[in-house]
Amino acid sequence: MLVQGPNVTTTVRSLTLGGETGAAATLQLSGTSTAEFRAIGEIRIAPLGRLALRDGRSLTARDIEIRGRILVEAGDSQISGAVVNSGLISIGAGSAATFLSEVTGDGSVVVSTGSTVTFAESYFGSRIGGPGSVVFHGAVTPQGAERKLLIDGEATLGETAVLEITLGGNIAGSLHDSVVFQGHVALGGTLSLTAANGNIPPVNQSFTLLQYASRSGQFDLVEFDHSLPSGLDWAITYTTTGVELTTSALPGDIDLDGNVDRSDLALLTANLGMSTGATWTTGDLNADGATSLHDLMLLRNLLGASAAASASTPVPEPAMHWMAVAMLGCVAVRSANSCRTATRMR
Numbered sequence: 001m002l003v004q005g006p007n008v009t010t011t012v013r014s015l016t017l018g019g020e021t022g023a024a025a026t027l028q029l030s031g032t033s034t035a036e037f038r039a040i041g042e043i044r045i046a047p048l049g050r051l052a053l054r055d056g057r058s059l060t061a062r063d064i065e066i067r068g069r070i071l072v073e074a075g076d077s078q079i080s081g082a083v084v085n086s087g088l089i090s091i092g093a094g095s096a097a098t099f100l101s102e103v104t105g106d107g108s109v110v111v112s113t114g115s116t117v118t119f120a121e122s123y124f125g126s127r128i129g130g131p132g133s134v135v136f137h138g139a140v141t142p143q144g145a146e147r148k149l150l151i152d153g154e155a156t157l158g159e160t161a162v163l164e165i166t167l168g169g170n171i172a173g174s175l176h177d178s179v180v181f182q183g184h185v186a187l188g189g190t191l192s193l194t195a196a197n198g199n200i201p202p203v204n205q206s207f208t209l210l211q212y213a214s215r216s217g218q219f220d221l222v223e224f225d226h227s228l229p230s231g232l233d234w235a236i237t238y239t240t241t242g243v244e245l246t247t248s249a250l251p252g253d254i255d256l257d258g259n260v261d262r263s264d265l266a267l268l269t270a271n272l273g274m275s276t277g278a279t280w281t282t283g284d285l286n287a288d289g290a291t292s293l294h295d296l297m298l299l300r301n302l303l304g305a306s307a308a309a310s311a312s313t314p315v316p317e318p319a320m321h322w323m324a325v326a327m328l329g330c331v332a333v334r335s336a337n338s339c340r341t342a343t344r345m346r
């Protein structure tokens with residue numbers, strides 16, 4: 001069945017397209033980019049249903065359940081309504097789709113060459129395939145059994161994006177959320193870290209949070225949902241292939257070998273004066289984007305300390321560090337009772 005949509009705004013109460021078995025049913029909306037197809041209630045696309053948006057037609061519903069397919073075949077289409085995708089969202093060549101509401105589900109999103117999919121709100125999922133581009137402006141949360149989000153094409157995390165990563169265990173290598181970018185990623189926005197069940201990993205455990213073929217930019221802000229033992233810190237490092245988190249690092253242990261020593265001092269002094277874009281690796285220990293005398297003071301306070309010793313003995317509280325943390329304060333998120341340590345990266 002093929003229904004060619006009219007060139008005017010069409011409103012229906014709700015729509016179920018296709019069935020579980022039998023012949024495929026296709027609703028094709030095409031003709032003019034100013035026309036909108038609107039459902040007051042929900043749109044259900046059954047396994048044998050296909051909804052094709054051509055020429056930039058907009059689709060609006062309260063809820064959109066996809067067990068069949070949504071095909072964006074030409075133009076720039078906007079889809080508004082909470083999407084649960086256990087089927088396929090396919091963005092055809094030379095077209096674009098913007099999802100204005102939350103998208104969840106374990107279904108696939110495939111983006112063709114020269115095409116772009118934009119998630120203006122939250123995206124919860126495990127797979128965005130195809131060589132096209134993906135842009136995130138809201139929360140991004142890996143889902144699925146492997147707790148991994150795999151993205152084939154070029155990706156952008158905009159300044160309002162929040163990448164949510166939950167650390168599931170208290171040992172390195174335990175299951176935790178991660179994102180694999182097979183292509184280039186432009187990083188920005190917030191990295192939000194949560195310790196599942198309050199299990200804060202012990203000193204100097206490393207987790208690979210992100211992998212990428214290439215990268216530009218860095219997170220503007222890193223948030224944690226738990227305070228760490230006095231004098232310890234979280235280190236975010238950017239390598240040529242990924243982003244790593246070292247938990248409960250000693251402020252000053254720039255090379256993350258578990259000791260604050262002359263090697264770390266040499267690394268910091270080599271970058272002293274770096275005013276923008278500095279990271280832990282280049283001596284920015286208080287994560288303000290610069291490598292300055294403040295960072296040097298943090299390192300000096302712990303010169304000679306070792307992570308092994310700090311695991312059993314409380315590390316002396318470096319005054320400058322906690323002054324910096326106090327200035328940054330806590331950011332309340334999700335509930336009035338939760339207090340996340342927020343760190344401005346640049």
Ligand SMILES: [Ca+2]
Pocket residue numbers: 252253254255256257258259260261263264
């Ligand atoms: Ca060191």
Ligand SMILES: [Ca+2]
Pocket residue numbers: 283284285286287288289290291292294295
């Ligand atoms: Ca700094």
